[in-house]
Amino acid sequence: MNNAWHKEMLAEVKAGGRISDQDIVEKVRRAVLMQRLPPDTKLPEVTLGEVFGVSRSVVRKALTRLASEHVVDQRPNQVARVRAPSIEETRETFEARRLVEGEVAAQLAGQLDDEIMATLETQARLETEAYERGDEPARIEHSLTIHHLLAEHSPNRVLGAMLTDLVLRTSIVIALYKRPSLASCYLENDHPRLLDRLGKGDGEASRTCIHEHLHSLEALLDLRPRENSIDLMSILGRTAEQT
Amino acid sequence: MNNAWHKEMLAEVKAGGRISDQDIVEKVRRAVLMQRLPPDTKLPEVTLGEVFGVSRSVVRKALTRLASEHVVDQRPNQVARVRAPSIEETRETFEARRLVEGEVAAQLAGQLDDEIMATLETQARLETEAYERGDEPARIEHSLTIHHLLAEHSPNRVLGAMLTDLVLRTSIVIALYKRPSLASCYLENDHPRLLDRLGKGDGEASRTCIHEHLHSLEALLDLRPRENSIDLMSILGRTAEQT
DNA sequence: TGACGGAAAACTGTATACAAAGTTGGGGGC
DNA sequence: GCCCCCAACTTTGTATACAGTTTTCCGTCA
Numbered sequence: 001m002n003n004a005w006h007k008e009m010l011a012e013v014k015a016g017g018r019i020s021d022q023d024i025v026e027k028v029r030r031a032v033l034m035q036r037l038p039p040d041t042k043l044p045e046v047t048l049g050e051v052f053g054v055s056r057s058v059v060r061k062a063l064t065r066l067a068s069e070h071v072v073d074q075r076p077n078q079v080a081r082v083r084a085p086s087i088e089e090t091r092e093t094f095e096a097r098r099l100v101e102g103e104v105a106a107q108l109a110g111q112l113d114d115e116i117m118a119t120l121e122t123q124a125r126l127e128t129e130a131y132e133r134g135d136e137p138a139r140i141e142h143s144l145t146i147h148h149l150l151a152e153h154s155p156n157r158v159l160g161a162m163l164t165d166l167v168l169r170t171s172i173v174i175a176l177y178k179r180p181s182l183a184s185c186y187l188e189n190d191h192p193r194l195l196d197r198l199g200k201g202d203g204e205a206s207r208t209c210i211h212e213h214l215h216s217l218e219a220l221l222d223l224r225p226r227e228n229s230i231d232l233m234s235i236l237g238r239t240a241e242q243t
Numbered sequence: 244m245n246n247a248w249h250k251e252m253l254a255e256v257k258a259g260g261r262i263s264d265q266d267i268v269e270k271v272r273r274a275v276l277m278q279r280l281p282p283d284t285k286l287p288e289v290t291l292g293e294v295f296g297v298s299r300s301v302v303r304k305a306l307t308r309l310a311s312e313h314v315v316d317q318r319p320n321q322v323a324r325v326r327a328p329s330i331e332e333t334r335e336t337f338e339a340r341r342l343v344e345g346e347v348a349a350q351l352a353g354q355l356d357d358e359i360m361a362t363l364e365t366q367a368r369l370e371t372e373a374y375e376r377g378d379e380p381a382r383i384e385h386s387l388t389i390h391h392l393l394a395e396h397s398p399n400r401v402l403g404a405m406l407t408d409l410v411l412r413t414s415i416v417i418a419l420y421k422r423p424s425l426a427s428c429y430l431e432n433d434h435p436r437l438l439d440r441l442g443k444g445d446g447e448a449s450r451t452c453i454h455e456h457l458h459s460l461e462a463l464l465d466l467r468p469r470e471n472s473i474d475l476m477s478i479l480g481r482t483a484e485q486t
Numbered sequence: 487t488g489a490c491g492g493a494a495a496a497c498t499g500t501a502t503a504c505a506a507a508g509t510t511g512g513g514g515g516c
Numbered sequence: 517g518c519c520c521c522c523a524a525c526t527t528t529g530t531a532t533a534c535a536g537t538t539t540t541c542c543g544t545c546a
Contacts, residue, residue: 044527055501056528064304068311077507077528092401099402103342158335158412159342162405169401287497298531299498320498320537 005036009051019052024062027052029071029168032082034137035175039084043072070169083172087223090173094218097166101147101214102207104154104163105194110201116153117199120146124191131186139186144171146191170217177221185220187213248279252294262295267305270295272314272411275325276387277380278418282327286315313412326415330466333416337461340409344390344457345450347397347406348437353444359396360442363389367434374429382429387414389434413460420464428463430456 009027028048031037048059063080066072073083085093112120127142147167154160174185190213197205252270271291274280286306288299295302306323309315316326328336355363370385390410397403417428433456440448 046527057500057502060528061303061307064307065311068308079508079527089401092399095399096401096405099342099346156335156338158332158339162339289497300530300532303498322497322538 005031006051019054019058021058021061021065024048024052024054024059025065025069028062028066029069032071033140033168033171033175037082039082039176041082043080043082045080069165071172084176085169085173087177087225090177090221090223091218093166093169093173094214097163097170098211098214100159100163100166101150102210104150104156104159105198105206105210106203107155107159108150108153109198109203109206111155112153112198116149117195120149120195120198121192123149124195127186127191128188131184134183136184139184140171143186143191170214174217174221177223179220179222182220185217187216187220190216248274249294262297262301264301264304264308267291267295267297267302268308268312271305271309272312275314276383276411276414276418280325282325282419284325286323286325288323312408314415327419328412328416330420330468333420333464333466334461336409336412336416337457340406340413341454341457343402343406343409344393345453347393347399347402348441348449348453349446350398350402351393351396352441352446352449354398355396355441359392360438363392363438363441364435366392367438370429370434371431374427377426379427382427383414386429386434413457417460417464420466422463422465425463428460430459430463433459 028037028043037043043063045056045059045063048062049056052059063072063074067074067080070085071083072080074080123142123145127139127146130136130138130142144167148164151160151163151167154163178185190209194206194209194213197209271280271286280286288302288306291302291305292299306315306317310317310323313328314326315323317323366385366388370382370389373379373381373385387410391407394403394406394410397406421428433452437449437452437456440452
């Protein structure tokens with residue numbers, strides 16, 4: 001699994017009280033998001049049970065939920081693993097999110113009350129500050145909060161729930177495919193500009209803004225096809241021929 | 244639960260072989276879709292277990308999955324019930340489906356190979372025939388097949404999966420809110436027209452066609468606010484004051 | 487008669503035991 | 517030296533027991 005995370009969780013559980021399946025879902029999801037649990041990490045039921053101090057029953061329920069959230073891969077008779085979405089799926093997830101979040105933003109434009117707008121602006125400011133002091137985890141946290149707030153306040157709850165799922169999934173693939181040379185996926189001004197257009201009540205401008213934001217984000221990733229296990233196979237095959 | 248369905252399932256299980264959690268998911272989902280299990284029907288774990296000849300462990304997993312599909316409502320310490328989406332949620336589901344299926348159709352236009360187009364046209368013809376002979380279950384079956392085929396062949400698998408979910412959810416609410424006076428929610432020509440536009444490769448016309456189709460469908464429902472338990476509460480409250 | 491209270495029944499939550507399937511590593515054959 | 521096969525080990529699948537919660541129903545009291 002991941003030994004550091006392992007220990008950290010153990011300590012946290014000892015300190016806190018009882019743990020429910022939903023707690024496990026949230027802790028694992030967060031660990032995946034924060035790259036504490038990299039893709040393909042095995043998540044055996046007994047191990048997780050020991051970490052959280054519960055039996056397999058609870059862990060199993062949590063894993064089933066995580067699988068339906070696309071965070072974990074659960075195959076019959078095999079250990080659950082942290083899911084590693086393909087490059088193909090990454091592109092498709094971004095496209096789906098552009099469609100859904102664009103629509104949500106368009107509907108939300110001019111409909112957000114002052115209190116929520118203020119919260120959004122605070123988060124945008126905190127994101128910038130976190131970026132400037134190089135605190136990437138905090139930056140991600142604030143960036144996610146902005147998008148989650150949009151999803152949460154969508155007048156259409158069905159679309160809102162879909163957006164929440166898509167935000168999670170894009171976050172995972174960003175962590176996975178971020179160009180290693182980049183310290184951060186921060187896009188200066190994108191969030192403030194979006195908030196400005198939302199505040200002015202311009203639905204179509206807000207939609208466009210979301211589209212551009214997500215295209216820019218996607219462009220920060222390295223989505224070139226790469227040597228995967230299949231390619232490795234063929235290479236090994238050729239080496240064998242050369243011998 | 245539902246006694247007729249109950250017995251039918253018992254017979255089916257005795258005839259067939261082993262039953263997995265996924266089988267239960269499919270059978271319950273289908274029963275809900277076909278209105279064999281009306282909204283709010285209680286689904287106790289032991290009863291389902293007896294019906295399908297498995298223990299609660301398997302049933303619990305199935306119920307968790309059904310809950311994540313929005314077919315069933317699972318609250319802590321309470322029996323699972325067939326979900327009854329509100330009128331509000333019904334409208335939102337239709338809106339979400341228009342957005343997603345419109346996009347899928349636009350992407351699919353001109354991209355479907357002859358074999359799939361032929362299958363789609365067969366289903367459309369079978370739907371009409373089923374309608375003409377008054378076989379509503381068969382009509383629904385063929386109609387659903389058309390939309391599921393679109394979802395399945397969407398070049399964007401993420402959008403496709405979202406569409407599959409939305410088709411299921413709209414089917415459930417159609418069953419729930421269909422005007423009782425209507426024998427069927429059949430819309431003559433809608434499906435053939437869509438297939439024609441898909442075949443011609445006109446993406447935007449296909450999207451429009453989907454939008455119109457779903458608006459027409461929604462219009463066949465009775466989504467007027469009704470006396471529900473909350474209204475009943477307030478009435479009882481006022482009666483109490485009057486006394 | 488109707489409302490309240492409490493015991494019994496029904497049901498879910500969790501842990502655990504056993505069965506079945508998958509994984510791994512070592513020894514023998516080529 | 518390499519591959520294959522088999523046995524031990526690991527891990528998941530399913531059933532079941534018991535604890536805790538909710539619901540139901542009946543008897544009592546105003």
